[in-house]
Amino acid sequence: MRHLNDNQNEPVGPDPLASLDAEVRRHGARVATKCRVCGRWLVSPKSRAAHEGPTCRTKDGGAA
Numbered sequence: 001m002r003h004l005n006d007n008q009n010e011p012v013g014p015d016p017l018a019s020l021d022a023e024v025r026r027h028g029a030r031v032a033t034k035c036r037v038c039g040r041w042l043v044s045p046k047s048r049a050a051h052e053g054p055t056c057r058t059k060d061g062g063a064a
């Protein structure tokens with residue numbers, strides 16, 4: 001079986017945005033994803049990966 005992405009040797013880490021985040025930080029910016037529950041911007045690596053903020057993740061419902 002052939003892998004179509006074989007020529008793209010990107011390392012797969014726990015947070016795919018970590019390297020991008022490190023770069024934009026040098027410009028005083030942050031990488032963020034939106035919470036899929038409340039729509040807030042998330043900047044912490046854990047929340048970014050989960051697309052949910054800590055509060056919404058705990059409640060599992062997001063009734064603010």
Ligand SMILES: [Zn+2]
Nearest residue numbers: 035038053056
């Ligand atoms: Zn949220």
